[in-house]
Amino acid sequence: MAINLDIPARDAVFPVPGIRIGMAEAGVRKANHRDLTVLLLDEGTTVAGVFTQNRFRAAPVQVCERHLSSGSAIRALAINTGNANAGTGTAGLQASDATCQALAGQLGLKADQILPFSTGVILEPLPVDRIIAALPAAVASARADHWFEAAHSIMTTDTQPKIHSARVELAGQAVTVTGIAKGAGMIHPNMATMLGFLGTDAGLPAELLHTLAKRIADRSFNRITVDGDTSTNDSFIIMATGASGMHITSEADPRFAALEQALTHAARDLAQKIVRDAEGSTKFMTIQVEEAGNTAEALQVAYAIAHSPLVKTAFFASDPNLGRILCAIGYSGVPDLDVSKITLWLGDVRVACNGGRDPGYQEADGQRIMAAPEILVRVALGRGQASDTVYTCDLSHEYVSINADYRS
The missing domain is CATH 3.60.70.12 (L-amino peptidase D-ALA esterase/amidase)
Structure with missing residues (x-):
């Protein structure tokens, strides 16, 4: 689709x-x-x-x-x-x-x-x-x-x-x-x-x-x-x-x-x-990373989020299991990353800040954003002025079916 x-x-x-x-x-x-x-x-x-x-x-x-x-x-x-x-x-x-x-x-x-x-x-x-x-x-x-x-x-x-x-x-x-x-x-x-x-x-x-x-x-x-x-x-x-x-x-x-x-x-x-038009996709996601020390850092974090099967399957299910995004940021490989300076938004909703869940975040807000066919994930690293953007999609049952049958 x-x-x-x-x-x-x-x-x-x-x-x-x-x-x-x-x-x-x-x-x-x-x-x-x-x-x-x-x-x-x-x-x-x-x-x-x-x-x-x-x-x-x-x-x-x-x-x-x-x-x-x-x-x-x-x-x-x-x-x-x-x-x-x-x-x-x-x-x-x-x-x-x-x-x-x-x-x-x-x-x-x-x-x-x-x-x-x-x-x-x-x-x-x-x-x-x-x-x-x-x-x-x-x-x-x-x-x-x-x-x-x-x-x-x-x-x-x-x-x-x-x-x-x-x-x-x-x-x-x-x-x-x-x-x-x-x-x-x-x-x-x-x-x-x-x-x-x-x-x-x-x-x-x-x-x-x-x-x-x-x-x-x-x-x-x-x-x-x-x-x-x-x-x-x-x-x-x-x-x-x-x-x-x-x-x-x-x-x-x-x-x-x-x-x-x-x-x-x-x-x-x-x-x-x-x-x-990605195989089996139902969601188009924009991963925007800001306040990175350099462009390479911004892309490291963006691709860590975009590649994560756990993040992608959560988006397919419209499940605001947003700890998966924090997890991907944490293992992205950016050296000396201070998580207390990171801010995460899902669409217009601030999800995390100061090293933890935003006090005002409600899961219903996350579900509202994730139900849409196009979703913006925005991360501010608090390290500098560099930014970059990656475009990706969710991971669905259909992706597995298409690739399992590709040579048939």
């Missing part, structure tokens, strides 16, 4: 000039499902990516990193669902390379101008022959206005597509920002989400775009968690086509800050939609 997840109407999803998208049925895992998506990029497009820090990085992640570091102009992306091509060794790398070679051959490009992406079951061979056979159909179907359909085609256990689209004005000129993402489980990004693709028709040099991609990931996809598991396939890609005629060459350009804000807003919206 998705929690207050906004899906824009198809006609409210703006094409990004310079990007065309096509889809086809490859039969990677299931028949009669569009499980292959290609993004075709006009010449002059710059591309930057941020990828998982999981040491078992999937074959397509390794190939993407290699192709991006080669300096070649990236001109196409190929995405398959149903199989992660992870934990597949040399054969997996060969399969990703073969996909790139096949698509490059159709487009008259070099293999290192293609980025491959996979998502699905780990430790199973990729049926690359099926993917290669379906590539011509995917390319033939490519259109500029296929973002809405692509958001559906890259889904796995997602129940809803994740789409963000906007036109923003920079110094009197309109530019487009449109993105899609997928992910519902195995979400604790150590860079980004499972798969996220963000396009703009503003132009940026590759080096500046890479810097921007890392900053945006840290402010969005690196601030979400569903279950504390960092995927083998996490990939976040930004594409800047320059088709609007606007080219920003440095951070000193007064338009840069506004573009960064628009891209960050898009990525944060996509990231939050992943949590809103």
Whole structure:
């Protein structure tokens, strides 16, 4: 059950000039499902990516990193669902390379101008022959206005597509920002989400775009968690086509800050939609930690709360067993934490202060807050001025059922 997840109407999803998208049925895992998506990029497009820090990085992640570091102009992306091509060794790398070679051959490009992406079951061979056979159909179907359909085609256990689209004005000129993402489980990004693709028709040099991609990931996809598991396939890609005629060459350009804000807003919206559609979730929780000594401390505490199965199951039950939150704060690992300075709020209700339960707290107030589909947990550590925020969800019976049956 998705929690207050906004899906824009198809006609409210703006094409990004310079990007065309096509889809086809490859039969990677299931028949009669569009499980292959290609993004075709006009010449002059710059591309930057941020990828998982999981040491078992999937074959397509390794190939993407290699192709991006080669300096070649990236001109196409190929995405398959149903199989992660992870934990597949040399054969997996060969399969990703073969996909790139096949698509490059159709487009008259070099293999290192293609980025491959996979998502699905780990430790199973990729049926690359099926993917290669379906590539011509995917390319033939490519259109500029296929973002809405692509958001559906890259889904796995997602129940809803994740789409963000906007036109923003920079110094009197309109530019487009449109993105899609997928992910519902195995979400604790150590860079980004499972798969996220963000396009703009503003132009940026590759080096500046890479810097921007890392900053945006840290402010969005690196601030979400569903279950504390960092995927083998996490990939976040930004594409800047320059088709609007606007080219920003440095951070000193007064338009840069506004573009960064628009891209960050898009990525944060996509990231939050992943949590809103998390496997089996019924509650969307914002964990806000304030008065930390530094950002790292704030995140330590926020993630300790967000990862705790006891906290998450209490929220699922709407049970204000809020000692579980204090427990998570206490074991978060912040050195020399003075619990007498900590204040805890649940929504607008102060729950704890001065090392214990707030004298005015009533359990009925806690139950009222926890019954809502969206809940704010706010913690003040009393150690400094730093703050940060993490977005998470509850943990339900359905999460266990979905993951128990994932390969069925």
